[in-house]
Amino acid sequence: MEFVNPEGLRLDGRRPMEMRQLRAEIGVVSKADGSAVFEMGNTKVIAAVYGPREVQNRSQQSNDQALVRCEYSMANFSTGDRMRKPKGDRRSTEISMVIRQTMEACILTHLMPRSQIDIFVQVLQADGGTRSACINAATLALADAGIPMTDIVTSCSAGFLNGTPLLDLNYVEDSAGGPDVTVGILPKLDKVTLLQMDSKLQMETFETVMQLATEGCKAVASYIREVLLENTKQLESRRGV
Amino acid sequence: MRDAILKGHGTAEMYDRLVATLCGVVERVNKLVYVRPLRARYKPEIGDIIIGRVIEVAPKRWKLEINFSQDAVLMLSSMNLPDGIQRRRTAVDELNMRSIFEENDVICAEVRGFQHDGCLHLQARSHEPQPTSKKPYLMRSSSLFVDNVCHGTHWVMKK
Numbered sequence: 001m002e003f004v005n006p007e008g009l010r011l012d013g014r015r016p017m018e019m020r021q022l023r024a025e026i027g028v029v030s031k032a033d034g035s036a037v038f039e040m041g042n043t044k045v046i047a048a049v050y051g052p053r054e055v056q057n058r059s060q061q062s063n064d065q066a067l068v069r070c071e072y073s074m075a076n077f078s079t080g081d082r083m084r085k086p087k088g089d090r091r092s093t094e095i096s097m098v099i100r101q102t103m104e105a106c107i108l109t110h111l112m113p114r115s116q117i118d119i120f121v122q123v124l125q126a127d128g129g130t131r132s133a134c135i136n137a138a139t140l141a142l143a144d145a146g147i148p149m150t151d152i153v154t155s156c157s158a159g160f161l162n163g164t165p166l167l168d169l170n171y172v173e174d175s176a177g178g179p180d181v182t183v184g185i186l187p188k189l190d191k192v193t194l195l196q197m198d199s200k201l202q203m204e205t206f207e208t209v210m211q212l213a214t215e216g217c218k219a220v221a222s223y224i225r226e227v228l229l230e231n232t233k234q235l236e237s238r239r240g241v
Numbered sequence: 242m243r244d245a246i247l248k249g250h251g252t253a254e255m256y257d258r259l260v261a262t263l264c265g266v267v268e269r270v271n272k273l274v275y276v277r278p279l280r281a282r283y284k285p286e287i288g289d290i291i292i293g294r295v296i297e298v299a300p301k302r303w304k305l306e307i308n309f310s311q312d313a314v315l316m317l318s319s320m321n322l323p324d325g326i327q328r329r330r331t332a333v334d335e336l337n338m339r340s341i342f343e344e345n346d347v348i349c350a351e352v353r354g355f356q357h358d359g360c361l362h363l364q365a366r367s368h369e370p371q372p373t374s375k376k377p378y379l380m381r382s383s384s385l386f387v388d389n390v391c392h393g394t395h396w397v398m399k400k
Contacts, residue, residue, distance in 0.1 A: 232279060
């Protein structure tokens with residue numbers, strides 16, 4: 001199947017190095033300490049953060065740092081066919097663990113000992129790149145909750161089809177069975193906190209694809225910064241201080 | 242230049258630069274630079290008067306939820322007894338704890354301090370704390386002054 005036509009356009013009309021449209025909204029769940037909705041094209045994800053709060057399971061309490069828990073689930077209606085088991089299946093458990101490790105790397109947990117931070121992410125619409133959208137949404141929600149972090153974490157995926165590196169794969173491109181590299185970075189510090197890949201790639205090609213995904217992450221980072229700045233200004237003006 | 246700046250809350254020094262670790266407003270007071278978050282949880286100080294909701298009645302103590310990173314503890318010995326007499330708390334007092342406060346009651350108390358293990362301890366105020374069985378409408382801990390408790394109504398105003 002042709003994923004990049006002779007003119008150089010993809011199935012949805014994008015160029016190979018073009019990302020999907022990003023949209024973010026902060027403060028959507030009023031009861032949560034922090035929350036955000038993040039959209040990458042048709043993929044739509046909602047994240048809610050509760051904490052730092054009292055640890056519910058005493059045996060897991062840590063005296064010198066906060067406990068970070070994460071739960072990833074997909075809404076029944078998020079995919080084309082209604083999903084039967086939204087969470088608890090292997091993929092969700094794996095992604096929950098991945099997101100938890102990624103976010104834990106940037107949260108300053110030693111500032112909040114004996115407490116727990118819960119991150120809940122739910123996919124409302126799945127069209128490829130749900131993992132990345134979840135991490136981006138979680139970053140926004142953590143910033144909204146006022147939880148100290150060393151840097152924001154942003155994530156983006158890239159693949160390699162028809163001999164071309166493609167940025168930000170959607171579901172159709174992802175299901176093609178080609179390689180899919182997901183990268184999560186701390187943009188200011190230029191550190192990688194997440195690197196996952198499906199399928200196989202040659203070493204040189206892998207470096208190109210990973211570089212492309214990293215560029216995508218940096219683009220997401222500048223968008224997220226804009227959104228946070230705008231949100232902070234609005235909150236501050238509403239307070240009238 | 243770096244020596245002239247005091248790093249406050251929400252800042253950290255990384256690679257020779259002072260960066261913000263919180264999303265908020267940067268405040269500068271003389272040499273102190275800190276970031277004030279707009280939506281973080283409450284940070285109790287000693288002497289603050291807080292309102293908390295009882296979530297558990299434990300042996301010789303009540304556990305209160307106060308919108309902080311941990312729950313606060315109100316010891317039975319730190320509470321004023323209904324009859325106002327100062328005496329040693331007996332086993333009977335312990336059994337009657339539920340008649341004073343039970344789950345979902347709202348208590349107004351003062352922060353006594355942090356224990357060595359980081360637990361937050363409260364003490365009763367000089368006049369009797371008034372429990373209310375009403376579902377709290379706005380339950381955020383902040384520096385509040387509770388005044389004019391009459392007919393079971395709490396009037397709460399800022400200090």
